[in-house]
Amino acid sequence: xxxxxxxxxxxxxxxxxxxxxxxxxxxxxxxxxxxxxxxxxxxxxxxxxxxxxxxxxxxxxxxxxxxxxxxxxxxxxxxxxxxxxxxxxxxxxxxxxxxxxxxxxxxxxxxxxxxxxxxxxxxxxxxxxxxxxxxxxxxxxxxxxxxxxxxxxxxxxxxxxxxxxxxxxxxxxxxxxxxxxxxxxxxxxxxxxxxxxxxxxxxxxxxxxxxxxxxxxxxxxxxxxxxxxxxxxxxxxxxxxxxxxxxxxxxxxxxxxxxxxxxxxxxxxxxxxxxxxxxxxxxxxxxxxxxxxxxxxxxxxxxxxxxxxxxxxxxxxxxxxxxxxxxxxxxxxxxxxxxxxxxxxxxxxxxxxxxxxxxxxxxxxxxxxxxxxxxx
Amino acid sequence: xxxxxxxxxxxxxxxxxxxxxxxxxxxxxxxxxxxxxxxxxxxxxxxxxxxxxxxxxxxxxxxxxxxxxxxxxxxxxxxxxxxxxxxxxxxxxxxxxxxxxxxxxxxxxxxxxxxxxxxxxxxxxxxxxxxxxxxxxxxxxxxxxxxxxxxxxxxxxxxxxxxxxxxxxxxxxxxxxxxxxxxxxxxxxxxxxxxxxxxxxxxxxxxxxxxxxxxxxxxxxxxxxxxxxxxxxxxxxxxxxxxxxxxxxxxxxxx
Numbered sequence: 001x002x003x004x005x006x007x008x009x010x011x012x013x014x015x016x017x018x019x020x021x022x023x024x025x026x027x028x029x030x031x032x033x034x035x036x037x038x039x040x041x042x043x044x045x046x047x048x049x050x051x052x053x054x055x056x057x058x059x060x061x062x063x064x065x066x067x068x069x070x071x072x073x074x075x076x077x078x079x080x081x082x083x084x085x086x087x088x089x090x091x092x093x094x095x096x097x098x099x100x101x102x103x104x105x106x107x108x109x110x111x112x113x114x115x116x117x118x119x120x121x122x123x124x125x126x127x128x129x130x131x132x133x134x135x136x137x138x139x140x141x142x143x144x145x146x147x148x149x150x151x152x153x154x155x156x157x158x159x160x161x162x163x164x165x166x167x168x169x170x171x172x173x174x175x176x177x178x179x180x181x182x183x184x185x186x187x188x189x190x191x192x193x194x195x196x197x198x199x200x201x202x203x204x205x206x207x208x209x210x211x212x213x214x215x216x217x218x219x220x221x222x223x224x225x226x227x228x229x230x231x232x233x234x235x236x237x238x239x240x241x242x243x244x245x246x247x248x249x250x251x252x253x254x255x256x257x258x259x260x261x262x263x264x265x266x267x268x269x270x271x272x273x274x275x276x277x278x279x280x281x282x283x284x285x286x287x288x289x290x291x292x293x294x295x296x297x298x299x300x301x302x303x304x305x306x307x308x309x310x311x312x313x314x315x316x317x318x319x320x321x322x323x324x325x326x327x328x329x330x331x332x333x334x335x336x337x338x339x340x341x342x343x344x345x346x347x348x349x350x351x352x353x354x355x356x357x358x359x360x361x362x363x364x365x366x367x368x369x370x371x372x373x374x375x376x
Numbered sequence: 377x378x379x380x381x382x383x384x385x386x387x388x389x390x391x392x393x394x395x396x397x398x399x400x401x402x403x404x405x406x407x408x409x410x411x412x413x414x415x416x417x418x419x420x421x422x423x424x425x426x427x428x429x430x431x432x433x434x435x436x437x438x439x440x441x442x443x444x445x446x447x448x449x450x451x452x453x454x455x456x457x458x459x460x461x462x463x464x465x466x467x468x469x470x471x472x473x474x475x476x477x478x479x480x481x482x483x484x485x486x487x488x489x490x491x492x493x494x495x496x497x498x499x500x501x502x503x504x505x506x507x508x509x510x511x512x513x514x515x516x517x518x519x520x521x522x523x524x525x526x527x528x529x530x531x532x533x534x535x536x537x538x539x540x541x542x543x544x545x546x547x548x549x550x551x552x553x554x555x556x557x558x559x560x561x562x563x564x565x566x567x568x569x570x571x572x573x574x575x576x577x578x579x580x581x582x583x584x585x586x587x588x589x590x591x592x593x594x595x596x597x598x599x600x601x602x603x604x605x606x607x608x609x610x611x612x613x614x615x616x617x618x619x620x621x622x623x624x625x626x627x628x629x630x631x
Binding site: 060317 | 473474506509510511512513514515530531532534535538539540541542548549553554555610611
């Protein structure tokens with residue numbers, strides 16, 4: 001009995017990648033596509049995209065046999081290995097996201113810079129890149145915002161490379177599926193969107209009275225539509241693969257009815273996709289839409305995204321262990337501890353990001369600046 | 377609030393604008409479809425031959441090599457003693473719990489007409505090795521004499537090649553923290569000796585030699601007897617040939 005070669009750390013990498021991509025898409029729905037429903041989410045969405053983006057490589061350092069050689073990944077790009085695409089895609093994405101954030105938050109950061117002092121002030125100065133104006137605030141660079149946002153959005157679409165990492169391996173019949181990249185992209189967008197709304201409800205809406213803006217977010221059809229699309233793609237994939245070669249059938253049935261079925265089918269697709277889609281549709285008919293119901297749906301989406309990824313990755317390896325061994329499907333204690341440690345790091349990064357960044361309403365900062373000026 | 381975003385905010389604070397929602401959604405879907413189509417086209421070429429045809433054009437193939445190492449396993453002579461497994465472990469200091477060479481056993485037929493059958497398994501040093509192109513850092517490579525080897529000083533231990541191998545021949549060496557596998561005892565071959573498994577095989581079931589030399593033992597065996605390879609449907613073109621391979625055994629132990 002041996003442990004999975006690709007276990008919890010790989011799942012965590014895919015999960016954080018999906019959360020970052022989904023959060024950025026949520027941000028870009030307002031900033032790029034101008035969809036007003038997502039406007040109140042934009043700042044927290046950008047912060048989530050940046051934090052999860054930074055977190056993507058961290059689980060992999062624990063997974064790699066030689067983590068000290070990670071830089072080889074950045075210098076060995078070649079088309080035949082989707083894993084080698086990670087370097088250019090992730091680096092390009094992070095640079096574009098951070099530059100985009102500089103333009104998106106420009107006015108907020110300048111105001112916050114003038115209102116703050118100490119370490120935060122120094123960090124805000126670094127984020128600004130250019131000298132903050134003392135007089136009236138100039139508008140941010142429109143082309144800068146559009147170009148960096150567009151580049152980051154295009155790179156997000158390539159986050160499906162994670163699905164392609166699995167999809168090009170014919171020796172793993174369950175993975176060798178050309179729709180994997182789209183499935184990974186979809187589940188990433190769905191989970192990232194759910195995370196952002198959940199964070200927004202927790203940080204900005206808790207204890208507040210219901211507003212039309214909130215109702216618009218909670219009644220948005222985007223998430224249930226994407227969940228429905230994802231479920232339909234799973235059904236099509238199952239029907240297609242169930243009638244494929246015997247090797248493929250065995251793998252699919254192992255995932256659908258075997259040891260991994262409770263995690264993938266019941267938790268991943270049932271509780272993680274079908275139930276939240278129904279809850280969010282139900283919210284359409286409630287006045288005002290219920291925060292608790294929506295929050296439950298978003299939590300289920302996040303749990304489901306994890307279960308889908310773990311189920312697929314574990315089940316894909318189960319039928320072909322190396323060297324005549326058998327696999328244990330469940331993570332080791334060490335992997336669990338590493339996962340908790342990485343989650344703690346993500347929590348810490350969120351705390352830092354929320355402390356530094358001026359994500360709260362502009363009015364509060366203007367008041368703060370005015371009060372400081374009055375004191376002076 | 378950024379200039380652009382502020383401009384939008386000033387335009388009105390209405391709720392869900394369905395026209396904009398549909399417009400944005402359609403653009404998003406088209407963008408996603410375009411991006412993934414691009415990925416799909418690459419995936420399609422990859423999956424077409426079970427590997428990367430263009431990538432492999434740069435490698436010498438079997439008929440282009442001066443010398444092509446290959447092995448013939450005559451299963452009629454294999455008694456399942458596992459001496460090859462032990463010799464390999466000793467020769468290469470293989471860690472506990474994993475094997476570079478191992479023997480699978482299966483009872484073939486239905487009781488009481490069953491027969492014990494053994495199948496020695498190794499890295500097949502494929503002519504079209506799926507482990508090579510997927511390596512993200514180009515640490516695994518194919519030599520001009522056909523051997524598929526690993527640069528242990530470059531390998532990052534990501535396990536991608538382990539996933540890609542359809543024979544389960546690779547494993548993670550927890551001591552050196554890199555991928556590892558059978559090298560066909562390249563150090564012995566270069567010293568003019570046979571691999572440890574071949575040298576120790578008590579039934580003489582294992583034969584190693586130059587496939588491109590018609591006078592070699594492997595060429596003579598392959599000319600004299602019908603031989604099969606494992607999992608030919610994977611398109612890997614293995615260089616390890618089995619004589620007397622029972623199809624039921626191959627299905628039983630390599631699925």
